Amino acid sequence: MDNLTIAATERSPAVDFDFAAGRLSLKGESYPEDASAVFGPIFSALEAFLGSAKGRDVAFDFDLTYFNSSSAKALMNMFQMLDQAAEAGCRITVNWAYAPDDDTMKEFGEDFAEDLNHVAFNLVSVE
């Protein structure tokens, strides 16, 4: 299936989903006025991909410096979707990047990892 690449805007993250390589990433800030406009295309592409990714290795990099409440809810939905796919047999690794001095972003990573039972979750300190 086609890769999904969306450039970052001031209020939305860069999306780089390389489905062929099994490498997905979200990078930047996320506080869109209309969360569904930003996350809608991401979710539908992800859903289609995970439906046929059984048995594959998939790495998902999150490198977010700032997000609002809607984005947090969207992220939690995304993690649930990833955990279900992992339970169904996809080998998923999530890398949650945070700046060394950004304790809150690290704590959010830990928070989100709480509900992940089948995904391998790594907290990665990135300069």
Add this chain to the structure above:
Amino acid sequence: MSSFNLFDAEEKSLEQAEDLRRRLEQAPEPVRDGIATLIEAYSRSVREQRRLVRVSDRLQAQLASVNQELGKRKAEAEDALETLKAAQESLVQAEKLASLGALVGGVAHEINTPVGIALSCASHLADSTASMRKLFEADDISVEDFERFMDTVKDTTGLILTNVERAAELIRSFKQVAVDRTSSERRRFDLATYIRETLASLGPHLRQAGHTVLLACPEGIVMDSYPGALSQVLGNFIMNSLVHGYDSGQTGTLSITVERDGAESVRLTYGDDGKGIPDEHLGRIFDPFFTTRRGSGGSGLGLHIVYNLVTGPLAGSVAAESPAGRGTVFTILMPLSP
């Protein structure tokens, strides 16, 4: 009592649900599965709610600290602006004093000539008188000697009188201009007379450069305003023409024309026939510190002071034009009594 728990009610509901599940162990499997799914979904929802509250709290805390920072920066910027304004104000004052200094220099130069003439006449008279006294004591005065002495007395006293009167007159007008410049007091004054006095105080500068000044002002216009401000404005216009309008050695004509504008105000037009001001500078000449001569001592405050004085104490307006090849024209419209 344990510590306050934001999610106390949700936790109690979950406990009750678990309790219900235990009591429903005998229920049919679809019912038990349904209850388990519901409990799981609710429990997840509560966890998500906790996280969202944390996210929201963090965002609000960040917003608050950004606002605080913004307030601090704003206060700093306002302080800096105040400091800058004060510095600008003191530079403007310094510039005014400097132009007063130039005025005093001009006065000294102007008075020097009549006083010098009076001095040498008095000295000559003293010498002649001493010689006469010797002749008188020797009882040796001829009619010729006496006639010569009388001629000398007549000539020297005449010269002393006219020159000292000239000096006294100069001092009177300079005194008025200088007092007005420094006191910034409001008073009634005759416009034509006052402009002439101001021009007299600038005489040395004008004569040195060889320029001609044409004044056309109807007699009898009496203003109740700030003569010091007006004198400073004219002085700055003239010095500006002298410094910027002409190349060294080039002579020109400066003109001051006053017309009544209705019963309550006058229009004063100042013009020179010098090089003029390029279009790209014309919009900025009243800005503080705008100068094309920074390197050679221009402060960039002369016309800014003009603007402040005209729009401030004189309560008028000032505009500049520089039609190509026709020098520079400043037009001031001001009330007779602001």
